[in-house]
Amino acid sequence: MYSFKNDYSEGAHPRILEALMKTNMEQTIGYGLDEYSGKAKELIQSLVGNTNANVHFLVGGTQTNQTALAAFLKPYQAAIAAETGHINVHETGAIEATGHKVVTAKTADGKLTPSLIKEVLEFHTDEHMVQPKLVYISNSTELGTVYSKDELEKLSYFCKEYDLYLYLDGARLGAALVSEKNDLTLKDIASLTDAFYIGGTKNGALFGEALVIIKEELKKDFRYMIKRHGGMFAKGRILGIQFLELFKDNLYYNLAEHADQMSMKLKEALQEKGYQFASDSYTNLQFPIMTNEEIARLEESFRFELIEKIDEDKSVIRLVTSFATTKEGVEEFIKKL
Amino acid sequence: MYSFKNDYSEGAHPRILEALMKTNMEQTIGYGLDEYSGKAKELIQSLVGNTNANVHFLVGGTQTNQTALAAFLKPYQAAIAAETGHINVHETGAIEATGHKVVTAKTADGKLTPSLIKEVLEFHTDEHMVQPKLVYISNSTELGTVYSKDELEKLSYFCKEYDLYLYLDGARLGAALVSEKNDLTLKDIASLTDAFYIGGTKNGALFGEALVIIKEELKKDFRYMIKRHGGMFAKGRILGIQFLELFKDNLYYNLAEHADQMSMKLKEALQEKGYQFASDSYTNLQFPIMTNEEIARLEESFRFELIEKIDEDKSVIRLVTSFATTKEGVEEFIKKL
Amino acid sequence: MYSFKNDYSEGAHPRILEALMKTNMEQTIGYGLDEYSGKAKELIQSLVGNTNANVHFLVGGTQTNQTALAAFLKPYQAAIAAETGHINVHETGAIEATGHKVVTAKTADGKLTPSLIKEVLEFHTDEHMVQPKLVYISNSTELGTVYSKDELEKLSYFCKEYDLYLYLDGARLGAALVSEKNDLTLKDIASLTDAFYIGGTKNGALFGEALVIIKEELKKDFRYMIKRHGGMFAKGRILGIQFLELFKDNLYYNLAEHADQMSMKLKEALQEKGYQFASDSYTNLQFPIMTNEEIARLEESFRFELIEKIDEDKSVIRLVTSFATTKEGVEEFIKKL
Amino acid sequence: MYSFKNDYSEGAHPRILEALMKTNMEQTIGYGLDEYSGKAKELIQSLVGNTNANVHFLVGGTQTNQTALAAFLKPYQAAIAAETGHINVHETGAIEATGHKVVTAKTADGKLTPSLIKEVLEFHTDEHMVQPKLVYISNSTELGTVYSKDELEKLSYFCKEYDLYLYLDGARLGAALVSEKNDLTLKDIASLTDAFYIGGTKNGALFGEALVIIKEELKKDFRYMIKRHGGMFAKGRILGIQFLELFKDNLYYNLAEHADQMSMKLKEALQEKGYQFASDSYTNLQFPIMTNEEIARLEESFRFELIEKIDEDKSVIRLVTSFATTKEGVEEFIKKL
Structure with a gap:
């Protein structure tokens, strides 16, 4: 049964495992x-265009x-997130576990804007x-949408004006940066945010x-916090080696491009067949709306997430592609529509 | 420069990487x-002789x-630990971070006894x-010593009598179970404690x-806590696959045996040369006492930890061996003594 | 300048201070x-009709x-509250400070219903x-509304069915129990909830x-948590003495009745003058909607809270009465309308 | 049965209650x-000789x-305390509850010194x-001992040198400042520490x-933390009014003097009778060592704490005097020795 359930169904891109193999003993x-982590940090500093940036490798997104x-x-400070934000919904209260409230803004496309934030501040x-x-x-x-450079700049200016930190969760940053709707670079992000992370788990790393x-x-004393x-990984070099490999020869971007292409293929096929979408995504997540019957039929051959009931008859499903998604899998899905 | 600094200087035993390779896509x-984790859990349940045991795979010891x-x-309950216990010293307050005090007992050999615990309770x-x-x-x-079956039984009875949980940190459980001083089995541990963990990181796993x-x-709802x-690892099967491999064909015990043998070789050589030890260890950690001069000389060729100053002239160092420690490394060290 | 800002602008009812005076040395x-706290606990057990209830005196609501x-x-469990609930809005994250998320339901009148809770559970x-x-x-x-017996029963049954605790914040329980819309008793509340508190601060206690x-x-070990x-008050008897006095000769209810009567007097006068209200309250809080001009004029003579802007011209204010509110104060306010 | 159990057995000094009475409505x-709290803050700023000091009134010591x-x-930082320190022993882990470890130094007299702290830092x-x-x-x-000016200066310099905050718990600051062994003033303390508190509960306040x-x-945003x-007290003026009264006409010092005098009277009588002491206290706590027989006999007429067994026959008891301790109570105790 082919799975579009998420972008961590497979292991790692083979080059990642080979790199681990080669340095293993x-x-x-x-x-x-270690040296590998050191080099990976320098590489990332150079990719983000900021040699003073601090880079830390951690195991997972939450x-x-x-x-x-x-x-x-x-202790008394809170994070502002979209109601759909990962920290608000899908981290089992990991932020609250450290004593902080997550205050939310309702938003249709999963993106925050200065005016949404301003409302929160005024309250x-x-x-x-x-x-x-x-x-x-x-x-x-979380809805597959991306921030444009203009949108991120406006957020960035707003945050500076109101003395807020701007933090970007890049669990799926690869998929964003190679999306046809994207006009941001890693350097832009580094110059517009106060901190962000580049996700490996969902883009080809182990x-x-x-x-x-x-x-x-x-920056100060961040390793104490890890x-x-x-989160202080004993064999830390395993993280360093992976990121060194991911950012060699454009691998990171190539893997994300593949994921997005597979996703757009699904999108176009679904559009052709007249499906509506709960979110207009140009990255590796698609949210078609289907009748429960259609969903039941597809579930016989494919794995995917059921996201939300629209009404008695229709629901939203989520299709996720990744570096490992095969053309055949996608074509088979399209055939079964 | 050969390293006796710790038991996580290398990657994984090659069989571990091969198993990951084989299942990668x-x-x-x-x-x-996933199925691999499921099988690994069943295997461990059977090894510990308790099919009702809950098994969870996590990334690291802290x-x-x-x-x-x-x-x-x-919230108002505390853990009792030896003053040298890892949670008391080397986890940057990770237990206190969750709101719990660690109360300690002074002990020369890193082991707790009923009478030490009783003193804490009476206070x-x-x-x-x-x-x-x-x-x-x-x-x-943390000092390389092991609990005998008799000692663990006495602790276990005491804890039951006083309604205390008994938790065993098995970061180096392999090294303990194959030590010449050991008379405990995994099944004993499972029947004498309320929870424990089997360490992979320090015994051949990635x-x-x-x-x-x-x-x-x-047991209830433990996955919420992870x-x-x-600590909820997205590609969880990577943990399952490793533990499946570790407990195939006795690999886990064989790797620990190698580590202990290398350590005992160091110990015997040191004893022959007349060195004193800060702890009488029969596992993979050795704590010889050396003059600062000797230490400085050895540091030119080897990496190891400096643990504690004894006086102006002498200090304790720590030598750690692992599944990957080479005979050559050990012999070279002995030669340089 | 007469204040309708809150119900803790004054000290205590004179009988409270006299009781403290009398027992002072x-x-x-x-x-x-102490004995006073013991007696107060017994008195409350008898008033709530449950001699097994545990009663603890604390200093404040948060x-x-x-x-x-x-x-x-x-640790991983959350509270469900109305979006307007005190714990969600006005406690500076005191619940999150202990590691728990507050998940909310939108509600027009500040009250939760089984169907609102069910939605949260299903999510x-x-x-x-x-x-x-x-x-x-x-x-x-927080909007001055009260739960009817029928509403609380439905909540109670629902919570039992879904294995949820039902907790009632009674900071203003006095004002609720004597409201003309109320048909609940302390005994009802004790039999329909799992825990609740009877507020003294806002009803005549110091x-x-x-x-x-x-x-x-x-119940277990709750004093450890205090x-x-x-929150463990050294001179604990000061709390016991106050509650003993509050529940002597119906003082608690009489004080609340006075507060509600003063509030209803304001409400009726405002209604007569044609004001709309943001909440239909029959307790000691009133939320009239006024033009900014009117508000500015009233602020010259009175203190009260500005709650929310309705539009460019109009806002909601909050008028709070208490055991200490004077008829003269109320009449003067009405005159100035 | 007369009580030497603690310094919060009675209510408040009558002037405190009168001040509350007078301002009650x-x-x-x-x-x-409010204005009273404002004035009390100014008064304390002037008493400690620092008009920029921030003053906050809280309900209790923990x-x-x-x-x-x-x-x-x-989050990752710890407090250093004497093993006997209140935060380490008698606050049910209230510091750990906020995520911080308390690391301790062993000390015979309950006082820290630069060299004790240095050992902790080096570890x-x-x-x-x-x-x-x-x-x-x-x-x-906690043992009744006091810091001399010289000792506090040395601690202060050390803390500045090592970039540590120096915090003084003044639950019994009154008793310290009027002790015959004291040479510190409030101004000294304010200039030598980074923060401290002046205890009211144990010196005549309600x-x-x-x-x-x-x-x-x-200083920043401290009210958010309260x-x-x-700990944000609704009727905050009740705290302000009490401190205004306490520091009028030297009342605070006079009350502490009475407590210390009663204590010294006990000490001298005990010394005359040949009793040894577990701590050489010149404040309002005395720690005589008595046979269990003597203790049993005294317990028939007096209340006090049993602190620690010395051996099979002897134990340490604690006698506490306060602003309210009567000469008669003390004399009766001495008579019964």
């Missing part, structure tokens, strides 16, 4: 202080978000309420996320 | 609900300790103090720990 | 284990909510999301809230 | 923003310590351990502690 220092927000916020007036301090966005979003901290005041949250 | 369900203790303790008399509820031990300990929960009341603490 | 045991919810919930499907476990309601609500725990499994959260 | 703004340390420390070397950042001392200590924050970087920890 070398001795290195632990906890990410861990990265939790550790970063716990480090960046004072929070004094010390009887939490103090919103960090804006959490994801790119691509696992791993690269957190990039730009703002000076957020350890405190159980 | 299969599609599986995420988050440890994460496992933090998640387990946060799940097992009520904590009412609601103005934390309520000690969980006894944390490590086997082998990474990973297998938490085994025995006591019924500690996710909340950022 | 007696020696008692600390921390609420402290009570925080301590209770932290005690009742497991939270697995371990990737928090587990809603406790329903938080306030009576009277300060103090009486938490009543009904459900057996929530101390852990800094 | 005035309307003021809530949460400590709440004050918890809120202050949670505000001052970053904590990197990000695998918590980062000690705040030195917690109490004056008078309840209340005045936290004084000296160091600029610790609210978040459930």
Whole structure:
């Protein structure tokens, strides 16, 4: 049964495993202080165009978000997120676990705007309420949408004006950056946000996320926070080696391009057949609306997530493609529509 | 420069990487609900002789300790640990991060005894103090010592009598179970403790720990806790596959035996040369006492940890061997003594 | 300038201070284990019709909510509250500070219903999301509305069916119980909820809230939680003495009646003049909608809270009466309308 | 049965209650923003000789310590305390509840010294351990001892040199400042520490502690922290009024003097009778060592705490005097020796 359930159904791109294989019996220092991690950090600093950026490798997305927000916020401060934001919905309260409220804004496309944030700020007036301090966005979003450069600039200016941190969850940053709707670069993101992470797990790595901290005041003692949250990886070089490989010869972008192409193929086929979509996505997630009958039929041959009931007859499903999605899988799905 | 710094200087045993390679492009369900993880759990249940045991795979030791203790303790309850216990010293307050005090007992050999615990209980008399509820031990300990079956039984009975949970940190459980001083089995441990973990990271896995929960009341909803603490691994099968391989053909024990043998070789050579030890270890850690001069000389050719100053002239160093330690490395070290 | 800003602008009802005066130099045991606190607990047990109820006296409402919810919930569990609920808006994240998410339901009148809660439950499907476990309601609500017996019964049955705790914040319970819309008694509340508190601070005490725990499994070791959260009051008898006095000769109800009568007087006068209200309250809070001009004029002579802008011209204000509100104050306000 | 159990067995000094009585029906703004609290803050600023000091009134000692340390420390930072320190022993893990470890130093007299702190610092070397950042001392200590000006200066210089905060728990500051062994003033303390609190509860107030924050970087948004920890007192003026009265006409010092005099009377009588002491206290706590027989006999007529068994026959008891201790009570005790 072919799966469009998520972008972590397979292992890693073979080059990743080969790189691990090749270095396997070398001795290195632990906890990410090894040479490979060092080189990977330098490589990422250069890719994001900021040699002062701090780069930390962590194992997964929830861990990265939790550790970063716990480090960046004072106890009484809150994060602002879209209601659909991963930290608000799908991290089992990992942010609240560190003592911070997530305040939310309703948004149709999963993206925040200055005016949505302003409403939140205006509501929070004094010390009887939490103090919103960090804006959490994801790119691509949980709905597959992407921020344009203009949108991110406006958010960035707004956050500076209101003394807010801007944090970007890049679990699916690859898929965003190669989307046909994208006009952002890694360098843009590094210059417009205070911190962000480049997701490896969902784009060809075995696992791993690269957190990039730009703002000076957020850098201090971050390794203490990683350890405190159980995220200090003993054989840290395994993360470094993966990111070194991912960013060699454009592999990271190539893998994301494949994922997006497979997704657009699905989208176009679905559009041709007249399906509506719950979100207009140009990345590796598609949200077609189908009748329950159609869904039941497709479930006989494919795995995917059921996202939401629209009414008695119709529901939204989610189709996810990845670096590993095969043309054959996609074509078979289209045939079965 | 050969390293005796720790037991995670290398990658994984080649069989581990091969197993990952072989299954790499299969599609599986995420988050440890896949077939490989399922089989690995069953295998471990059978090895520990308890088919009702809950088995969870986590990425690292601090994460496992933090998640387990946060799940097992009520907010006002505390863990009791040896002063040298990993959770007390080397986890950057990961237990306190979840709101729990670690109360400690002084002990020369890193092991707790009923009478040490009793003293702690007698000191904590009412609601103005934390309520000690969980006894944390490590086997082998941070000093390389191991618990005998008799010692563990006495602890176990004591804990039952005083309504305490007994939790065993098995980061180096392999090294303990194959030590010449050991008379415990995995089944003994499962029947004498309420929960424990089998360490993979320090015994040949790329990474990973297998938490085994025995006591019924500690099992409920544990996966929520894993996710909340950022430890729910997306490609969970990677952990399952590793543990399946580790416990095939006795690999786990063979690797630990190699580590202990290399360590005993160092110990015997050191003893012959007349060195004293800070701890009488029969596992993969050795703590010889050396003059600062000797240490400086050895540091020119080898990497190891400096543990503690004894006086102006002498210090304790720590030598760690692992599945990957080479005979040549050990012989070279001995030659340089 | 007469104040309708809140119900804690004045000190205590004179009888409260006299009771403190009379017992002032007696020696008692600390921390609420004294005779006065003992008697007050028994009195409240008898008033709520449950001699097994646990009664704890705490200093304030946020402290009570925080301590209770932290005690009742497991780390990954969440509270469900109306979007307007005090714990969601006005406690500076005190619930999140203890690691718990507050998930909310939108409601026009500040009250929760089974169907609103059901929606929340249906959204939270697995371990990737928090587990809603406790329903938080306030009576009277932050909008001055009250739950009818029928409504509370339906909530209670629903919570039992879905294995949820029902917790009632009674910061303004007096005002609710004497409202002309009320048909609940303290005994009803004790039999329909799992825990609730009787607010003293906002109804004539100098300060103090009486938490009543009904459900057996929530009682254990609660005093540890009070101390852990800094709420164990050294001279605990001061709380006991106040509640003993409050519930002597119906004082508690009489004070609330006065507050509600003053409020209804304001309401009727405002209605006569044709004002609309943002909430249809029959307790001690009124929410008239006024033009900004009118508000500005009234602010020259009175203190009150500005709650929300309706549009460019109109806003909602909040008028609060209390045990201490004078007829003269009310009449003067009405005159100035 | 006369009680020497603690210094909060009685209510408040009558002048405190009279001051509350006199202002009782005035309307003021809530949460400590009223005029009385304002004046009390100014008065304390002037008494401590620092008009920039921030003064906050809180309800009790554990709440004050918890809120202050949670505000001052970053998540991975720890407090250093004497093993006997209140935050380490008698606050049910209230500091750990906010995520911070308390690391301790063994000390015979309850006092910390630079060399004891230095040992702690040297042990904590990197990000695998918590980062000690705040030195917690109490004056008078839990053993009744006091810091001399010279000792506090040395601590202060040391803390500045090592970039540590110095925090003084003044639950019994009155008793310390009037002790015959004292040479410190409030002004000295304000110039030598970064924050401290002046205890009201144990020196004649009904309840209340005045936290004084000296160091600029610790001041920001502190009211958010008070609210978040459930310590924002609705009728805040009740705290302000009490401190205004306490520091009028030297009342605070006079009450402490009485307490210390009663204590010294006990001490001298005990010394005359040849009793040994577990601590050489010149404040309001005395720790005589008695045979169990003697203790049993005295317990027939008096209440006091049993602190510790010395051996089979002898134990340490604690006698506490207060502003309210009567000469008759003391004389009767002496007679019964």
